[in-house]
Amino acid sequence: MKMFIFSMEIVEDIKEKYKIKIEGKQGVAHVFFSPKIKELEFIENNEMSRYLKENEYQFRKILHNKRQDTFYKGFKLTFAFRDKKDVAAFNDRSKIVVLDKRYNRIDSYVVEKGEKNIYKIFTDGTFLEKKNTGAYAVIIEDINHNYSVHTEKTAIKGSSQIELCAAIKGIELIKDVDKICIITDSQYVRKGLTEWIMCWKLNGWKTANGEKVKNIENWIKFDKLTDGKYIEFHWVKGHSNHFENTLCDIYARESASLSLENFKY
Known part of the structure; x- marks a missing residue:
């Protein structure tokens, strides 16, 4: 594009x-x-x-x-x-937004259906205000439909930031895979990397208000990790009985409820 x-x-x-x-x-x-x-x-x-x-x-x-x-x-x-x-397509949450950073170019567009043989990353994160703790969960499904689960506790406060960390961890877990679908209930993650980040970078990581982008280090890391990759972003509504998303939510909440020791940043 x-x-x-x-x-x-x-x-x-x-x-x-x-x-x-x-x-x-x-x-x-x-x-x-x-x-x-x-x-x-x-x-x-x-x-x-x-x-x-x-x-x-x-x-x-x-x-x-x-x-x-x-x-x-x-x-x-x-x-x-x-x-x-196609603004309407990008705003349609039922569509799959693609970020293609292969072949020394950056492109983003919308598709009706994603790739069939592709690694899938399911993520969710939570922050428990009463306990002042957070955690995220990542489920990886490979092309043979084998699953692996990773959970991590974090001292980061705020669900959006934790969701971002979950997506980053998912990419890190399969860093040698170049075609990936990220399934998330976070518009922050979906739109951040496919729409907002271009203007942030043009303005020295500042927003349209002239303020520093929040979580700059994580966005820079996410941006670099996706270089050379084909990424599909599939949004799902949270707490809507989507199996893997619900499972991630359960794992994240269980992890956030554990001891406050050994936080990961």
Whole structure:
């Protein structure tokens, strides 16, 4: 999928409406945007403006994800669009999102059905607030349908971060396998590596708000571990009687309930 990189700068503040300059391969365009009412106005009718309109959903998503207090004159951001991205498909949780980092390229796209002969990583993580402890579980299913289970206790606080650690551990456990399907109930893991990470890296691991990405070390590790691999991300709803996901949840909770000694980070 072809990617285009752009830079934007807020050049004027006019009573809660901001004039933004966008520059890229297609030229330069200016827009007005009001973060309070989410109103977007294209000023020129040139090639860049037309391209932004064609990809308005992606453009709006960047603007909408910024907090109101991070709109100010002088703010700069670099971002990327997937040309003619099928936004609806990427947002459809029933679809499988593919990250293909083989052949010295990076591509992401959506498929209806995944590969048949592929290693599967099932993950889940939990953080027990009352005990102030967390853990994750990873189930590996190889192409011969043999299962192996790994659980690990962690001092990390927060379910999303623990889910990320579970996915990383799964990749590490089968590091020599280049075609993998990750089955997870975490949108943080699924979208982070297939959609968000590109803009984070373009901005020195900062978000659209200009703030440091949380869990940078783990995201960098996850990114490097997946180099050269074909990864399918299959999202499942948590606590929906999906067998392996439910089993991971049980193992993770049991592990988190054990002694506080010997935490893994």
